[in-house]
Amino acid sequence: MADITFYELPGCPFCAKVRTKLEDLDLEYDTVQVPAARNERTEVEAVSGQTGVPVIVDEAHGVEGMAESSDIVAYLEETYGAGA
Template sequence: MASIELYDLRGCPYCAKVRRALADLGLEYETHSVSRARRTREEVYEVSGQYGVPVLVDEENGVDGMAESDDIVAYLYREYGDEGQESPAGGLLSRLLSKLG
């Protein structure tokens, strides 16, 4: 079992941002797909104290319910990125344009 877990909702752009960072860093993780109905996300609430997603759990590093996609992405690059590697700025369009330039 991976030590990183992501509470995730397909179609959620914030969740997609976190999945992209996990993929960019080559990290293995366990996904917990959640219901679209916020009030039925009891598992998410138990982990993070809120119903929104994404939520990250990283047991090896004592992270037990980090919310907010920007915070999660910054954490992942800080903890698992190469020295000096920073999280990419901007959305998908900015990243694609930077690769062309």
């Protein structure tokens, strides 16, 4: 099991942005595909307090339920990128 869990919805352009960064950094991660219906997204709501995606959890660095694709990409670059 990877330290990073990535909650995404297939076809979501914001999720694709995060997935691309995870792959560019060659990071191992687990993916949880959330249901299309927001009222069925109980798992992502439990970890992040909201039903939107993308969301990541990074157990290695104590990140629980980070949302917003731009924030996630910046965090991944800062934490795992070339300057880390």
